Amino acid sequence: MSETSVRQAEIAIEQRHVDRVYARLGELRAEAARMRDKSYEHGREATPEALYERDVMVHHANRTLQALDAEAEGLVFGRLDLADGDAVHIGRLGIRDPEFDNLLVDWRAPLASAFYQATPENPLDVVRRRVIRSSRETVVDLSDDLLDPQRAPRDMRVVGDGALMASLSRARSDSMRNIVATIQKEQDDAIRAPEGGVTEITGGPGTGKTAVALHRAAYLLYRDQRKLGGAGVLVVGPSPVFMSYISRVLPSMGEHNVELRALGEVLDGLSAGAIDDPRTAEVKGSSRMVQVLRRALRLAPPDAPDELRMFYRGVVLKLQHEDLKRIRRRLHSKGAPPNRSRMRAADALLEALWHKAKQCADERFQPDRERLITEIGERIEFHRFLVSWWPPLYPMQVLRWLSDPGRLAKASRRLLSAEEIDLLAKSWADVQEWTVADVALIDELRVLAGAPPKRRRAPQADSRELTTWAERTADQPYQRPDNYDEYSHVVVDESQDLSPMQWRMVGRRGRHASWTVVGDPVQSSWPDPAEAARARQEALSSARSHRRFTLRTNYRNSAEIFAVAADAVRDLVPADDLPNAVRTTGVEPVVREVSQWPQEVRAAAEELLEASEGTVGVITAMRRRGEVGEWLAGVGQDRLRVVGSLEAKGMEYDAVLLVDPDELAAESSTGRRALYVALSRATQRLTVLKAKA
Numbered sequence: 001m002s003e004t005s006v007r008q009a010e011i012a013i014e015q016r017h018v019d020r021v022y023a024r025l026g027e028l029r030a031e032a033a034r035m036r037d038k039s040y041e042h043g044r045e046a047t048p049e050a051l052y053e054r055d056v057m058v059h060h061a062n063r064t065l066q067a068l069d070a071e072a073e074g075l076v077f078g079r080l081d082l083a084d085g086d087a088v089h090i091g092r093l094g095i096r097d098p099e100f101d102n103l104l105v106d107w108r109a110p111l112a113s114a115f116y117q118a119t120p121e122n123p124l125d126v127v128r129r130r131v132i133r134s135s136r137e138t139v140v141d142l143s144d145d146l147l148d149p150q151r152a153p154r155d156m157r158v159v160g161d162g163a164l165m166a167s168l169s170r171a172r173s174d175s176m177r178n179i180v181a182t183i184q185k186e187q188d189d190a191i192r193a194p195e196g197g198v199t200e201i202t203g204g205p206g207t208g209k210t211a212v213a214l215h216r217a218a219y220l221l222y223r224d225q226r227k228l229g230g231a232g233v234l235v236v237g238p239s240p241v242f243m244s245y246i247s248r249v250l251p252s253m254g255e256h257n258v259e260l261r262a263l264g265e266v267l268d269g270l271s272a273g274a275i276d277d278p279r280t281a282e283v284k285g286s287s288r289m290v291q292v293l294r295r296a297l298r299l300a301p302p303d304a305p306d307e308l309r310m311f312y313r314g315v316v317l318k319l320q321h322e323d324l325k326r327i328r329r330r331l332h333s334k335g336a337p338p339n340r341s342r343m344r345a346a347d348a349l350l351e352a353l354w355h356k357a358k359q360c361a362d363e364r365f366q367p368d369r370e371r372l373i374t375e376i377g378e379r380i381e382f383h384r385f386l387v388s389w390w391p392p393l394y395p396m397q398v399l400r401w402l403s404d405p406g407r408l409a410k411a412s413r414r415l416l417s418a419e420e421i422d423l424l425a426k427s428w429a430d431v432q433e434w435t436v437a438d439v440a441l442i443d444e445l446r447v448l449a450g451a452p453p454k455r456r457r458a459p460q461a462d463s464r465e466l467t468t469w470a471e472r473t474a475d476q477p478y479q480r481p482d483n484y485d486e487y488s489h490v491v492v493d494e495s496q497d498l499s500p501m502q503w504r505m506v507g508r509r510g511r512h513a514s515w516t517v518v519g520d521p522v523q524s525s526w527p528d529p530a531e532a533a534r535a536r537q538e539a540l541s542s543a544r545s546h547r548r549f550t551l552r553t554n555y556r557n558s559a560e561i562f563a564v565a566a567d568a569v570r571d572l573v574p575a576d577d578l579p580n581a582v583r584t585t586g587v588e589p590v591v592r593e594v595s596q597w598p599q600e601v602r603a604a605a606e607e608l609l610e611a612s613e614g615t616v617g618v619i620t621a622m623r624r625r626g627e628v629g630e631w632l633a634g635v636g637q638d639r640l641r642v643v644g645s646l647e648a649k650g651m652e653y654d655a656v657l658l659v660d661p662d663e664l665a666a667e668s669s670t671g672r673r674a675l676y677v678a679l680s681r682a683t684q685r686l687t688v689l690k691a692k693a
Helices: 003-045 048-068 110-117 164-168 184-192 209-223 225-231 240-246 278-285 288-298 321-333 340-358 369-375 380-389 395-401 407-409 418-427 437-449 500-509 528-537 559-567 597-611 622-633 659-668 672-679
Strands: 074-081 088-093 103-108 127-135 138-147 198-203 233-237 259-262 306-310 314-318 488-490 514-518 546-551 553-558 580-583 592-596 616-622 641-645 653-659 683-690
Touching: 003 074, 003 103, 003 127, 074 110, 088 110, 103 110, 103 488, 110 127, 110 184, 138 184, 138 288, 184 546, 198 209, 198 380, 209 225, 209 233, 209 437, 209 488, 209 514, 233 240, 278 418, 288 321, 288 380, 288 395, 288 407, 288 437, 288 500, 306 340, 306 369, 314 321, 314 340, 321 340, 340 369, 340 380, 380 500, 395 437, 395 514, 407 418, 488 500, 500 528, 500 553, 528 683, 553 559, 553 683, 559 580, 559 672, 559 683, 592 597, 597 616, 597 622, 597 653, 597 683, 616 622, 616 659, 622 641, 653 659, 653 672, 659 672, 672 683
Parallel strands: 088 103, 198 514, 198 546, 233 259, 233 488, 488 514, 553 580, 592 683, 616 641, 616 653, 653 683
Antiparallel strands: 074 088, 074 127, 127 138, 306 314
């Protein structure tokens, strides 16, 4: 029998099983829909008990339908032939037949672990491991690993030579694929690590860190949905571009209620995508800013009155500038957030007015303390003064006030240099759009200032025919309160780039959480790793255990491409910090000197689009992104992506056109490390355009 015939025969065998799985899936989906419809009828009595039962039943039915409807490249992707003669099929979720026998084992289940853990040295009773590749419900290819030839039956047929390399050659799109069919043992060890404490996953470009972290989140939710699903899982990444790229991974595995947020979106009510120049971002991210912001809150508001005059029983009581200054200083020394100190401020002012009244006492004027405080405290003019002198403080407003260089200088005395003060003041003058670095500062001010008084809302119309909670949330995740800080698990990707202030912001969301922290020190864009490490340690201080996994195999880049990327930093880092690229293509990167930038960038992009099937990323310095986009207007609109160097973090493309590497390195405080990141985004082809000397 020819190799082609063997392959087709084995595909037919697997297709029969896949057909059974999808038929059963249809039955389960219909059952869940019937359960949901029946549950709506159950609540017609409209008693509290009936409505509650209805909520629970509808919620359960909707969760089941979400899991069954999860998008997937192929529901069935693996098979294990065991030494005892049994065969186990592995897939994206678990499915049993009507007799409760396994048709498909969820990849996260203990029984499926051998699919990832078995090796020829330790086969774990697995004789043959098969990877099944499907297009929707149709099996299109197979690939087998014979792990224990001594125990293989004589009639066992083996197809292909492994699935990993084939998957690496597939064209990239705008969404990251899940990797459940091709997880390698070193990756699976990290995915299945215990839930508690901090699990750190490090590795160079292309080692699958991000995919491993997302699959770990799905695995933990599968193992303990009650604990993690209720409190929630938060995934934090570097940019909106990156978060969009990874957004389909968890839904494709049936997990819809994980929150994905870019660093500029961590604070509720604010979504920032603008990026400061590196020097300004460095100042804003420094831990020194905690003290600067604390001092800023203690300064009098810019338009605060500097004198209080009250006419009381024929006597003018006056608190002058220095009196008010002492009162403000004394109030702040108590350490309470300003927005929770309004009543204390009122009491302090009234007490000071009483002391002024005592000083004015004579035969005709004999003030009584309780009466004076009561009478003045009820006056509208006193309350107007209080609102102006001790107003509610809103974080964005406080940051805008710091655009005044004099005010900022007072807040940052002996903390920031004159150059740093000038950078910050300019960045906050006439703010049109907050930057990613500003978000952490605004969050810090939110905590330091305390919650401002809530504005009264218009009364809502009474609605007795209320929809139930289950109906309201049937198609959307549970809505948590603003600035929720009780997540059960937090995933931080590209962690090496978080500033100290960003670590403080993210740390607040995981006060009671376990953590998965993903990064690569070699790719760090933060200029002071020791400062960031201290902030990270503080953010994770509640974790009782720490485990670390290092991924050393680069599956993304061809060896030819990664050799060029590694040369950019080889003299800066230990050799062990660079991963090993295992795949060769025979296609060498192209390095070309140019002088006519618009024309030659356009020509190079068109060449790569012609030579590649998937996406082509054009990576340039951040300040040049818009200009390069104009050069490429109308070129490869569906497959071409123009991104700045910081936006390229975590991304991958079939081909990369790198525009002016010297300019890209010069704009970052980490120089060649930023260039290393950009050079390691391509899977198949790389072209570098340099300025002609």
